[in-house]
Amino acid sequence: MRPQRTARPAAGRADGKRPATALLGTAWQAASLLLGYPDEELLARRPLLRRAAAEVPPPVGGPLTAFLDHLDATPQGVLAADYVATFDHRKRCCLYLTYYAHGDTRKRGMALLGFKETYRASGLVLDDGELPDHLSVVLEFGAAVPDEGLRLLTEHRAGLELLRLALTDAGSPWAAVLDAVSATLPPLTGDTRKAVARLAAEGPPEEEVGLTPYGGLTPTGGGPVFLPDPVIGATR
Numbered sequence: 001m002r003p004q005r006t007a008r009p010a011a012g013r014a015d016g017k018r019p020a021t022a023l024l025g026t027a028w029q030a031a032s033l034l035l036g037y038p039d040e041e042l043l044a045r046r047p048l049l050r051r052a053a054a055e056v057p058p059p060v061g062g063p064l065t066a067f068l069d070h071l072d073a074t075p076q077g078v079l080a081a082d083y084v085a086t087f088d089h090r091k092r093c094c095l096y097l098t099y100y101a102h103g104d105t106r107k108r109g110m111a112l113l114g115f116k117e118t119y120r121a122s123g124l125v126l127d128d129g130e131l132p133d134h135l136s137v138v139l140e141f142g143a144a145v146p147d148e149g150l151r152l153l154t155e156h157r158a159g160l161e162l163l164r165l166a167l168t169d170a171g172s173p174w175a176a177v178l179d180a181v182s183a184t185l186p187p188l189t190g191d192t193r194k195a196v197a198r199l200a201a202e203g204p205p206e207e208e209v210g211l212t213p214y215g216g217l218t219p220t221g222g223g224p225v226f227l228p229d230p231v232i233g234a235t236r
Contacts, residue, residue: 024150025143027056027184030064032139034177035095038071038079046071059183063176070173086174092166097152098133100159118148135160139181153185158198161188 030052036042046068053064071079086093094100098115102108115132119125122145126132133156142149153160164178 021146023056024146024184026052027060027064027180028139028146028149029143030056031177031181032136032143034064034067035136035139035174038076038083040076043071043076057183060180063180063183067173067176067180070176074173082173086167086170086172090166090170093163093170093172095135095163096131096133097135097138097156097159100162101156115152118152122148135163135181150185153181157185157188160185 030049033042033045033049050065050068053061053068055061056064074082087095091099098108098111102111112132115138116126119132119141122141124141124144126137130137132138138149138152142153160178161182164175164182167175167178
């Protein structure tokens with residue numbers, strides 16, 4: 001799947017109401033865009049994103065609108081510097097979902113492969129420049145294939161909630177976007193709450209082991225292959 005960052009109008013019904021799946025897709029597509037680097041292209045889409053936020057239920061649309069207000073009130077240079085400081089330099093604010101559960105271990109490589117196979121099974125091919133567990137990619141996939149998107153987000157709910165809490169604790173405006181995403185998901189269960197608490201206390205696994213080559217990553221000189229640190233610069 002090559003993320004094109006295009007908001008899709010959802011089909012309506014004869015009674016004028018939007019189907020629940022269409023509203024879910026609208027919310028996830030908007031959140032996917034808003035979690036991207038705040039460049040001129042994103043800022044130019046603010047009117048469209050405001051219309052999308054107005055279409056979804058208030059628990060979802062309210063936080064999206066609040067973040068759009070922040071975009072309106074903040075110079076682009078400040079937004080860009082804050083984005084880099086938040087997502088490039090804080091591992092607890094990592095946008096790669098498998099990092100929370102697996103860190104830089106062999107299991108993370110297998111989890112990434114699972115994401116890629118899910119996309120392929122749905123007829124979508126990921127751009128080689130993207131890791132498949134980046135939250136913006138997962139949300140855009142979910143906007144196109146809601147059932148599978150919901151499954152991926154639910155399976156990685158603990159990491160998603162840890163990201164939301166980390167952004168909230170840091171006073172980051174991007175916490176509002178995570179609040180909106182969380183509001184689209186089922187309530188947390190006891191097991192998920194325990195997993196969030198464990199991740200908050202321990203963090204992701206830190207053991208670095210050789211990984212089977214994944215995607216475009218190929219070994220040089222026959223040594224082990226390591227996944228890159230969770231930084232966003234390569235995905236802008």
